[in-house]
Amino acid sequence: MKYLKTVTSIALTFFLLSSSNSKAQEKNQLNNNSKKTEKMETKNKEIVNVALMYIKKGEEERFEEYKRKGGAILEQYGGKIERIIKPKMLAEGEMDLPSEIHFATYPSLEVFNKFNEDEEFIKIRNEYAIPALKDISVFTSKNTNFEFKIEKGDKSKTFGVALVYFKDGEQYEKQFADYHDDVCEIMPEFGTHFERFIAPFQSKGSVEMPSEIHRFYFDSMDGLQQMGADERMKALFPKRDASLKKLYFFIGEATL
Template sequence: MKQIRKLTGLAMISVLMSCNTNSKTIALNEETTKTETVTMTTKSDEIVNVALVYLKDGQEAKFEEYKKRGGALLEKYGGKIERIIKPKMLAKGDIELPDEIHFASYPSIEVFNQFNEDKDFQNIRNEYAMPAIKDISIFTSKNTDFKFNRETGDKTKTYGVALVYFKEGKKYEQQFAEYHDDACKIIPEFGAHFERFIAPFQAKGTLAKPNEIHRFYFDSPEGMQQMGTDKRMQALFPKRDESLSNLIFILGEAIQ
């Protein structure tokens, strides 16, 4: 198992929020493989697949070929590999640091299913991905109606990926939403930007399905550290921590 480095002294998980949110509860599309209740409404038919990938030693080149061939085929279906994060540090949680985190988008659940049933994709996966992957956890997700200014970063930014697990009970969902509202008045000062705010509805692999997955970036490492040590944010952390049963927070760089 590779060495896991923990972020200390920065309280970096302050970034786990969105702006102008309203918690709602709905059932997901009946066409999905699981029908569950989540604490937000869906925003569109778009599907976002999130994969935490662990590679076998020496199989990086084979996996690169899988990404190239699989990504080209995905584009024919109107989808794309929209972001790949190379993890550098585990800021919060207790997991082995993945080699890569993939975010792939699909126009709809129907396209998602068609792509995964495509014989050419299955051949590409079997020839290039399966021999290269040691372990993988996959979360199939929907967009939400949480209102935030979605922005797009680049490879120069420091990225964060957060898997958020609420404690059971409506009061904890509401508590986290209140934390969101208060924190959103502060974080823009430090150059934090959200790219994705999604709700998983099914999971494969050993890692449990989170309630939410956030992907965001910072304009600079300095701004990231300043936000983590800001006294206003530190005063909000207890409300956040009391509402969560688990939090996995990974920092890294964008390689796509």
């Protein structure tokens, strides 16, 4: 339990980096309906689809076949399955632990829509994915305008995925801006690396659409624990906690 609390405190710190979002953007992100203006903005930009997959017991091989066949068609459209993470624990929030969390990329929203309308893909989805899954929540996302160094981890690393929900109000955006620069300077000292920092604009499923989704990895669990004990980080926690409405934070292993 002590370890879990430490990991949770550390995890919450990373989400301070979202201070660059505007108030209007935050409101759009919290709306589960697709917005026309958002679609216009993302038309010619990379799209990242994030899916929480809940696989039925005994249907794992069928789902693996779906990934193989569906992934091959995705590549024909210039997309790819970028990362698959198997959560080992939910360090913050309350929900059933997904079997897998998928991150798939598409060159544009137009390509994303064409892929999902592909007759062969629909056939594969109906034959393999639908019978194998008991539940799924999907978030279609765009890259945020936050500037940070994107790094890629290997499968030996421990990965974190966070669904972040911010409170409404300009005062919370100002809170993030006040300490966000300090957090950016501290985290690299402890071997924390960001892979993705995206903002959903439409969703399907039972899980509420988050304001942002963060994906990162750690060089070591020792570094992760040391960062949680750092006095500079601890000093930021109260301001951080006051700005968050809700958070789901998964820790797991990458299979891709």
